[in-house]
Amino acid sequence: MDITLPTVAGQFGESPALEFSEQAAPRGLHVSVITEGKGPTIQAGREIEVNYHGQIWGGDIFDSSFARGIPASFPIGVGMVIQGWDQAIVGKNVGSRLLISIPPEKGYGSAGNPRAGIRGTDTLVFVVDLLGMR
Numbered sequence: 001m002d003i004t005l006p007t008v009a010g011q012f013g014e015s016p017a018l019e020f021s022e023q024a025a026p027r028g029l030h031v032s033v034i035t036e037g038k039g040p041t042i043q044a045g046r047e048i049e050v051n052y053h054g055q056i057w058g059g060d061i062f063d064s065s066f067a068r069g070i071p072a073s074f075p076i077g078v079g080m081v082i083q084g085w086d087q088a089i090v091g092k093n094v095g096s097r098l099l100i101s102i103p104p105e106k107g108y109g110s111a112g113n114p115r116a117g118i119r120g121t122d123t124l125v126f127v128v129d130l131l132g133m134r
Contacts, residue, residue: 005032005101006057008127012097016127017068017073021026025057025123030101031088034127038094042133044090045078057101057123062116071131082107084124094133100126 003026010016013053014034042048051071054063065072074080084102092098102124104110110120118124 003030005030005099006125007037008034008097008099010127011035012095012129013051015064018053018055018056018125018127025103026101028083028103029087029106031092032099033092033096034099035095035097037093037097037130039094039130040091042092042130043096044086046076047073047074047134048076048089048130049134050089051129051131052126055125056118057125059122060117062113062118062124073134074130082124083130085126089128089130092130094130096130098126098128098130100128102126 002021004021006018006020010018049071051065053066055061077086084106088100107124108118112118112120
């Protein structure tokens, strides 16, 4: 079975827009490298700097560092962010733009994140620009 992920408008560094097909969200974690960066490879335990756009599959945007105009920084691969991010980002190169589809069990689990409007059954979609690693 072919997996159809949303299409992404916008280049690395630009605020993205997602367009969803009529297909239901795929099961499992899916990562598509939209733009392959030429920087160092992201390593678990390092702090990364990213810009990201987060949207519920076929639904609302729930968070965007692009909209705030301020990149986010945090350790990756050590359980400080949702499991889908830890698994999808480690091993990618700085300078890459990723499209990540995260199932509920690798996102916020069955409890969801009510403050962000995320239900426990929602698949999350992120566009992530990998800006740097320290």
